[in-house]
Amino acid sequence: DIQMTQSPSSLSASVGDRVTITCRASQSISSYLNWYQQKPGKAPNLLIYAASSLQSGVPSRFSGSGSGTDFTLTISNLQPEDFAAYYCQQSFIIPRTFGQGTKVQIK
Amino acid sequence: EVQLVESGGGLVQPGGSLRLSCAASGFTFSSYWMHWVRQAPGKGLVWVSRINSDGSTTSFADSVKGRFTISRDNAKNTLYLQMNSLRGEDTAVYYCARDRCSGGSCYFEYWGQGTLVTVSS
Numbered sequence: 288d289i290q291m292t293q294s295p296s297s298l299s300a301s302v303g304d305r306v307t308i309t310c311r312a313s314q315s316i317s318s319y320l321n322w323y324q325q326k327p328g329k330a331p332n333l334l335i336y337a338a339s340s341l342q343s344g345v346p347s348r349f350s351g352s353g354s355g356t357d358f359t360l361t362i363s364n365l366q367p368e369d370f371a372a373y374y375c376q377q378s379f380i381i382p383r384t385f386g387q388g389t390k391v392q393i394k
Numbered sequence: 395e396v397q398l399v400e401s402g403g404g405l406v407q408p409g410g411s412l413r414l415s416c417a418a419s420g421f422t423f424s425s426y427w428m429h430w431v432r433q434a435p436g437k438g439l440v441w442v443s444r445i446n447s448d449g450s451t452t453s454f455a456d457s458v459k460g461r462f463t464i465s466r467d468n469a470k471n472t473l474y475l476q477m478n479s480l481r482g483e484d485t486a487v488y489y490c491a492r493d494r495c496s497g498g499s500c501y502f503e504y505w506g507q508g509t510l511v512t513v514s515s
Contacts, residue, residue: 330505337499378500385439
């Protein structure tokens with residue numbers, strides 16, 4: 288199985304900050320990397336697919352980059368509604384493994 | 395509007411069985427691969443199983459292989475997860491998700507609200 292490792296596991300930030308979350312795959316996954324946001328008690332919501340493609344309806348302050356084994360999710364100008372957990376997921380092979388998550392908290 | 399609505403969760407004793415359902419609407423269900431993903435309380439997301447559009451191909455996480463079965467009824471627009479020999483570590487919210495593939499990249503475009511399965515005596 289491909290292991291997905293996110294860092295950091297949690298972070299504290301303020302409204303208006305620029306936040307970066309990294310995701311590393313245990314082997315190359317090309318650009319088969321997705322990012323999801325999950326708020327407490329809710330289902331995950333797709334933000335970014337294919338490493339850098341913004342899902343329809345997702346604000347442009349969210350962006351993704353990377354290929355191979357190293358990927359980044361950036362949230363520019365952090366908004367109050369962005370405080371949530373974020374998960375990366377590889378879709379290169381089955382099982383479609385997720386990272387352990389990054390919790391973005393209010394500073 | 396795409397909707398995925400899970401049901402069938404509840405409290406079950408270790409060793410017991412449960413069948414989850416995911417009712418789909420707002421899209422042509424028979425055209426999409428479907429997945430189950432679970433999340434233990436306070437933990438992260440874990441992929442569980444998938445099924446292709448006509449139900450002929452399935453895959454499972456090692457942790458549930460041989461105990462869980464995935465199936466679908468395209469006439470009823472419903473996805474199922476039959477869970478047998480349940481263990482405490484199967485306690486989780488179970489989500490169904492619709493797969494979408496674009497340009498070779500696949501992702502979970504829509505998710506249900508989840509159904510809670512608690513395995514405890």
